[in-house]
Amino acid sequence: MTSSLDSEIVGTEAAAERRDEVVAAVTEHAGRIARELARLQGGDYGQADFETDAGTWTLKYEAGDVQYLRFAGRGADVYVVSTQQPPEPDALATAMADYDAFVAAFNEHVCSLAGVLDDVGSDFPAVESVDALVAERERILGQMREATDAMARQLQRYEGGDYGTFATRVTDGGDAAGSSRSRSTSGSRWELKWEDGRTSYLRVGGEGGIYLLSQYQPPSARDLRAHAPDFPGFVAAFNEEIAAESDSLEDVSL
Known part of the structure; x- marks a missing residue:
């Protein structure tokens, strides 16, 4: 009779390595979004939400770096990028299926602001001296x-x-x-x-x-x-x- 202790254990190295590769790539790409968002909002830190058909993406940044990128969708709540711990591979895969939609939502937000200041005048009244x-x-x-x-x-x-x-x-x-x-x-x-x-x-x-x-x-x-x-x-x-x-x-x- 063969003991269950003799059963072969499947290693997780491959899944963990691929997870780390994906997280590193997302961190670099989302960092570019964070820097653009910081320029747009005019501060060194902040956060913004972006809605997609599948859920809500929240990007929090500080000093041009991503503090966290969170996806909250139907049956999913995962920190794709975090300073705490990496996500589970399955949860990461669910979030990454909607990542392109998140980027599209950010781009749409930026494009919606095009020309918003075109009619704002810069000829101001003289300031009286004290x-x-x-x-x-x-x-x-x-x-x-x-x-x-x-x-x-x-x-x-x-x-x-x-x-x-x-x-x-x-x-x-x-x-x-x-x-x-x-x-x-x-x-x-x-x-x-x-x-x-x-x-x-x-x-x-x-x-x-x-x-x-x-x-x-x-x-x-x-x-x-x-x-x-x-x-x-x-x-x-x-x-x-x-x-x-x-x-x-x-x-x-x-």
């Missing part, structure tokens, strides 16, 4: 910073530290509404933060307010227009604060 607006904004901000830097130097001398804050409230129209050392709650809060005798920022409106001066970006022209008229009131409040403190020291006798 040179004058930016120059005026910089002029106003420069004057503000010159004043706040002078205030910062005085505060450093007066308070004797390396950094600090001066805050006051200013009503619309530029009238001082009380310094940070008073108890007035009317008007908008103006806050000057300084360090080493220089302006760190000038903010209006407290937390979440508008930064007129900062180390980052300048305010919008509309914000600057809204608050610049009140800046003299802020400076006046500072001067009143310093004058009041000076008067209090004059009353001290030694």
